[in-house]
Structures are given as structure tokens and as C-alpha cells.
Amino acid sequence: MRSAWGALLLVTMEGLAAEPPLRFSIADSWAMPVVQIERGRPTQGILHDMLASLATQVGRPAEFHVLARARVQAAMDHKEIDIRCYAAKSWLANQPGDYLWSVPLFVQRDLLVAREHLPITPKDLSPQPIGTVLSYTYPSLQPLFDSHQLLRDDARNQEQVLQKLWAGRYRYAVSNQWTLDWFNQTLPADQQLHGVAVLQEQAVGCIIRNDPALPVQRVLRTLLRMKMSGEIDDLIGLYTGRRPTEDPSLSYETP
Structure with missing residues (x-):
């Protein structure tokens, strides 16, 4: 009997191992609570946990590729990765190739x-440096950069930008709400950083290569189910301390 169960387990494991992984991109400029990267590998965070759950529900192993942000789209175009998440259509308006978008999953x-x-x-600021992330674009501030009213002071990731702001390297920086909330969790109330202007808000989701070798529709349906069930919002609440309210501007129609 024991040998029969052992043979069944071996067959099951071999079946799972035969499934090719879903290859996800992880930008090395991301910081907690989006993702924690240790020794070149993601270990925790909203995106890490979401993508690991997605792969499990789809029935594929998850494979994470940590890349410089500027290389992510080229990796997709060359079929080195399958899925890119935490992306907006406005960022990738002219991408080549055949891709499909998920429903909006977050608001950045x-x-x-x-x-x-x-x-x-922002337009009332005197000429000065401002903390930014290397290779990130900031459309609402670009005219001020072009006129040299504001000067970019680039750091490798969002956490480093806020660390430099807190240390007094500059008076202002750009941050997304999640990273600011995470950063402030470690500080006394009288030392916390503050959002002083909203620069932009946009829906972000995932993009997948429309490849017959990939379970494209299964991935898209699973992401829709994870969003509508509250699983993704629960992850945000777990890491940021507050679960987002539903944004009526986001459409959750079945792809």
C-alpha cells in the first residue's frame, strides 16, 4: 500500500514538474511594500505574494526574473518573460508584439x-533638486524638469529616494502612496514624511504575451477572480495597514 501511494505521489510530482513555469518580471527599482528583493530574488511584498498565488491557482510554477526597469519590456519582446505586472497602458502605449491586458488591479x-x-x-516651487527614481518618468513634472526649475536627483529605488529625503538631502521627492505608508510605519509620528501634492493617479494591472504556449485566458480569468474576491485588496491591507476602497472608475469586465 505504501509503495502504491509513493508511486502515485511520484506521478503527481512529475506532472507538476512537467508544467513550464510562468515567468514574471520584477523591476529592481521596486521597494516594499511592492516587493522585497534579497540577494537578487524577491521574497515578500504585495506583488510577490500576488504573483505566487496567481501561479498556484493557474497550476504552474512561478519563476521570477529581477531586471532593471528599462529592460523589462525588451525581455517581454524577446520572450524571456511571460507576464509583466504593475504596469499602466499609458506607459506602454506603443509596445510592439501581441499582448493582452488584465483588468485594472491597483491604483497607483x-x-x-x-x-x-x-x-x-509643484509649479510654485523655487529652482531645486527633487528626489526621483532612476529611469522613472513623471509626466506632470516633466515641464518643470525641461525648464530646469526642478532638477532630478535619481536614486536606484523608491526606498532610497525617501531615505535621502528624510536625511535632508533635498526638500521634496516623488513617492507612490504605498511606499510612503510603508516607510512611515518605522518612524515616530513627529518624524514621518507627508504627501503635500497628488501628482497623478492611474490604474495599473498585468500584461501577458498572447502566446498559444501560455494559459493566457486562465491567467486573465484568475486575476479577475482574485480582484473581485478581495484577495488582492486584502494583500494591500496586509502590507500597508489599510485596505483600499473600491474605485468606481475601474472596470472589472471579463476579458
């Missing part, structure tokens, strides 16, 4: 952040 809210809690309009 970009903020101008400062140590003092004084609301401000």
Missing part, C-alpha cells in the same frame, strides 16, 4: 512628499 497614486506637512503646488 504618485505624491510629492516632504518632511513638513504644508500643501504646495
Whole structure:
């Protein structure tokens, strides 16, 4: 009997091993709570946990590829990865190839952040450096960069930008709401950083190569189910301390 169960387990394991992995991109500029990267591998975070759950529900192993943000789309175009998440259509308006988008999964809210809690309009700032992430684009601030009213001070990732702001390297920086909330969790109330202006808000989701070798529709249906069931919002609440309210501007129609 024991040998029969052993043979069945071996067959099951061999069947799972035969399934090719879903290859996900992880941008090395991301920081917690989006993802934690240790020794070149993601270990935790909203995106890590979401993608690991997605792969499990689809029935494929998950394979993570940590890449420089500027290389992610080229890796997709060359079929080195299958799925890119935490992306917006406006970022990839002219991408070549055949891709399909998931439903919107998150709302990215970009903020101008400062140590003092004084609301401000970016165009009213005096000429000065501002904390940014290398290779990131900031459409609402680009005219100010072009005119040299504001000067980019690039760091490798979002966490480093906020660390430099907190240390007084500059007076203002750009951060998404999640990273700011995560960063402030470790600080006393009187030392926390503050959002002083909303720069932009946009829906982000996942894009998958439309390849017959991939379970494309199964991936898209699973992401829809994870969003509508509350699983994704629960992950956000777990890492940021607050579960987002549903945004009526996001459409959850079946792909």
C-alpha cells in the first residue's frame, strides 16, 4: 500500500514538474511594500505574494526574473518573460508584439512628499533638486524638469529616494502612496514624511504575451477572480495597514 501511494505521489510530482513555469518580471527599482528583493530574488511584498498565488491557482510554477526597469519590456519582446505586472497602458502605449491586458488591479497614486506637512503646488516651487527614481518618468513634472526649475536627483529605488529625503538631502521627492505608508510605519509620528501634492493617479494591472504556449485566458480569468474576491485588496491591507476602497472608475469586465 505504501509503495502504491509513493508511486502515485511520484506521478503527481512529475506532472507538476512537467508544467513550464510562468515567468514574471520584477523591476529592481521596486521597494516594499511592492516587493522585497534579497540577494537578487524577491521574497515578500504585495506583488510577490500576488504573483505566487496567481501561479498556484493557474497550476504552474512561478519563476521570477529581477531586471532593471528599462529592460523589462525588451525581455517581454524577446520572450524571456511571460507576464509583466504593475504596469499602466499609458506607459506602454506603443509596445510592439501581441499582448493582452488584465483588468485594472491597483491604483497607483504618485505624491510629492516632504518632511513638513504644508500643501504646495509643484509649479510654485523655487529652482531645486527633487528626489526621483532612476529611469522613472513623471509626466506632470516633466515641464518643470525641461525648464530646469526642478532638477532630478535619481536614486536606484523608491526606498532610497525617501531615505535621502528624510536625511535632508533635498526638500521634496516623488513617492507612490504605498511606499510612503510603508516607510512611515518605522518612524515616530513627529518624524514621518507627508504627501503635500497628488501628482497623478492611474490604474495599473498585468500584461501577458498572447502566446498559444501560455494559459493566457486562465491567467486573465484568475486575476479577475482574485480582484473581485478581495484577495488582492486584502494583500494591500496586509502590507500597508489599510485596505483600499473600491474605485468606481475601474472596470472589472471579463476579458
